[in-house]
Amino acid sequence: MKKTTFIMVFLLCVSMVNAQKSKVTGAINYLSSGKLDKAKEAIDAGMDHEKCVAWPKTYLTKGKVYQAIFESPLPAYTxxxxxxxxxxxxxxxxxxxxxxxxxxxxxxxxxxxxxxxDFTNSAVKFFNTEDYAGALSAFEKVLEIENMEMFKADNLAVDTAVIFNAGLAAQKAKNLEAAAKYYKKTIEYNYGEAKAYAYLSKVLADSDKAEESLMYLQKGFEKYPDDAYMLVELINHYLTGPNPNEAAEYLDKAISLDPENASYYRAKGTVFEKTNEVDKAKEMYNIALTKDPKDYISYYNLGVIQLNVAEEARKVANDIIDQKKYDAAIKNLLKLYEEALPYFTKVIEIKPDEENSISTLKELYFKLRNEKPEYMKKYEEYKAKIDNM
Structure with a gap:
C-alpha cells in the first residue's frame, strides 16, 4: 500500500508538472500567432502550478510575452x-x-x-509626459542591463547618453542625490560638455553644497571657456550671490563672444546697480535697448532707477521746513515722477500684462493726478486694470 501511495503521489506531481508545461507551451504558441491576450492568460495560469517544479522556461516565456505586450502597436494589447x-x-x-x-x-x-x-523608448515616453521618476527608473534599467555579467565579454561602449539623461530625469524628479551621481559619471566619461558641469552645479547648489557647486562651475568654465551656456551659469551664480561684481569678468567674456546679445549688457547694468554705479548701469541698459528695442526688462530697470532718484528727492523734501523751498522741492519731485512714466509705459507696450509696471503706473498717476486732467484718467484706467487682475 505504501509503495502504491508513493507512486500515486508521484504521478499526481508529474501530471501537475505537465499541466504547467502545457500552459507554457500554449503561451508560446499563442505568442507565435500574435494572440498576446491568450498568451498572457496562459502564462499567468501556468505560474500557479509551481509547487511541483520550478522551470526556467516558464520565466523566459513570461518575459517574452510581457515584452511583446510592450512592443505591440495595438492598444488592445498594450x-x-x-x-x-x-x-x-x-x-x-x-x-x-x-x-x-x-x-x-x-x-x-x-x-x-x-x-x-525598449526601456530607452519607455524612458523617453515617461520624460515627454513629465513622469520624471518613471523616466529615471527606465534609464536605470538600461544601465543595469548593460552592466550585466552576460554582456561583459561584448565590451559594450559606455552608454553616456543614457547616463546623462538619467541625471536630467533625476534632477527634474527632485532626486538630487541620483542626479549628482549621474552627472558626475557623465563628466567622468567626458560627455555632455559644459551643460553637464552647469547642471551638476545647479543640483549641488540645490543640495546646499555651495562650495562644490562653485567648484564645478569653475571647472566647466576652465574646460569650456567659450561656451555661452557655461558663461551664463557663472554670471547668474555671481549675480545672485553676495559679490555680484565678480560677474563682470565673465560678462565681458560673454560680450566679446556675442556682442549683439542684449541680455549681457542688461546683466552688466545689474552688476553696476548692485555696486551703486548708477550712471554706468543706465549706460548698459541703454546699450541693451539698442541691441534689442523690445527688452522690456531694461526699460523697467531704468524706470526703477528713476524712481530711486525720486525717492531720495522725496526724503529731502520731507526735511525742508521753509514753505517756499518745500513747494519748490515738491514741484521737482513731481517732475521726477513724470520722468519715470515713459519707462513703465514702454514696458506695458511691449508686455501688456506686466503687473509690476501696471501697479507702478497706477501709483505714479495717483501722485500726479492733480497736475493734468489726463493724469487722473490714466490713474482710473490703471486702477481698473489692477482691480480686474
Missing part, C-alpha cells in the same frame, strides 16, 4: 499590463537564477538585448 517591461525584466532575472545549467542563457541574452531599446 493595455494588458501597466508595467510590462518591469515584469519581463524580473522574469528574465528569475530564469537566470533557476537556469543552473545555463540552458537558456543565449535566449535570455537576446531578450535582454532587446530590452535595452
Amino acid at each position: 493595455k494588458l499590463s501597466e508595467t510590462p517591461l518591469q515584469v519581463a525584466y524580473e522574469a528574465y532575472l528569475k530564469c537566470i537564477e533557476l537556469d543552473v545549467k545555463n540552458k537558456y542563457g543565449k535566449a535570455v541574452k537576446a531578450q535582454m538585448t532587446n530590452l535595452i531599446p
Whole structure:
C-alpha cells in the first residue's frame, strides 16, 4: 500500500508538472500567432502550478510575452499590463537564477538585448509626459542591463547618453542625490560638455553644497571657456550671490563672444546697480535697448532707477521746513515722477500684462493726478486694470 501511495503521489506531481508545461507551451504558441491576450492568460495560469517544479522556461516565456505586450502597436494589447517591461525584466532575472545549467542563457541574452531599446523608448515616453521618476527608473534599467555579467565579454561602449539623461530625469524628479551621481559619471566619461558641469552645479547648489557647486562651475568654465551656456551659469551664480561684481569678468567674456546679445549688457547694468554705479548701469541698459528695442526688462530697470532718484528727492523734501523751498522741492519731485512714466509705459507696450509696471503706473498717476486732467484718467484706467487682475 505504501509503495502504491508513493507512486500515486508521484504521478499526481508529474501530471501537475505537465499541466504547467502545457500552459507554457500554449503561451508560446499563442505568442507565435500574435494572440498576446491568450498568451498572457496562459502564462499567468501556468505560474500557479509551481509547487511541483520550478522551470526556467516558464520565466523566459513570461518575459517574452510581457515584452511583446510592450512592443505591440495595438492598444488592445498594450493595455494588458501597466508595467510590462518591469515584469519581463524580473522574469528574465528569475530564469537566470533557476537556469543552473545555463540552458537558456543565449535566449535570455537576446531578450535582454532587446530590452535595452525598449526601456530607452519607455524612458523617453515617461520624460515627454513629465513622469520624471518613471523616466529615471527606465534609464536605470538600461544601465543595469548593460552592466550585466552576460554582456561583459561584448565590451559594450559606455552608454553616456543614457547616463546623462538619467541625471536630467533625476534632477527634474527632485532626486538630487541620483542626479549628482549621474552627472558626475557623465563628466567622468567626458560627455555632455559644459551643460553637464552647469547642471551638476545647479543640483549641488540645490543640495546646499555651495562650495562644490562653485567648484564645478569653475571647472566647466576652465574646460569650456567659450561656451555661452557655461558663461551664463557663472554670471547668474555671481549675480545672485553676495559679490555680484565678480560677474563682470565673465560678462565681458560673454560680450566679446556675442556682442549683439542684449541680455549681457542688461546683466552688466545689474552688476553696476548692485555696486551703486548708477550712471554706468543706465549706460548698459541703454546699450541693451539698442541691441534689442523690445527688452522690456531694461526699460523697467531704468524706470526703477528713476524712481530711486525720486525717492531720495522725496526724503529731502520731507526735511525742508521753509514753505517756499518745500513747494519748490515738491514741484521737482513731481517732475521726477513724470520722468519715470515713459519707462513703465514702454514696458506695458511691449508686455501688456506686466503687473509690476501696471501697479507702478497706477501709483505714479495717483501722485500726479492733480497736475493734468489726463493724469487722473490714466490713474482710473490703471486702477481698473489692477482691480480686474
